[in-house]
Amino acid sequence: MYLPHYAFKVFSNDKLGKLEQENEVYLKLGHSEYFPVYYGRGFDFLVIRFEEGITLYDCLLKGIHIPKQVIEDVDNAINYVLGKGLNPRDIHLKNILLQEGKAKLLDVSEYMKPGNDKRWEYLKEDIRNITTCLMEEPFRIDNRDCT
DSSP states (O other): OOOTTEEEEEOOGGGHHHHHHHHHHHHHHOSOTTSOOEEEEOSSEEEEEOOOSEEHHHHHHHTOOOOHHHHHHHHHHHHHHHHTTOOOOOOOGGGEEEETTEEEEOOOTTTTSOSOOOHHHHHHHHHHHHHHHHHHSOEEETTEEEO
């Protein structure tokens, strides 16, 4: 059976508690342009909309420009999550997709954990520095020109 618009996140029996938490997070988030649509759950899986796009991690590896709008979208998504009484954590380059110049955040599994891991704050600054560097002059990685 081919279901192109759905992604299934399957949990092992010893991780069903994480499924419950993630289900609760998606229910609290409701519909938002910053996150995949949540369709529901089964005994050991969640169903969300499959999202097309490239991760910011792959953008950096491939030299694809990350628009300022993406950084603004992630900041807006964080504020949205905070407004829902959740704690946005584990926001990193492999959990953010670039979709038509906008950001889509993936993996909400840590949004109920306490504390600020500050990942996004550090990454945001690094992205700005790298993007500025890429626009100004070529740089080198492992003795290779990155132009």
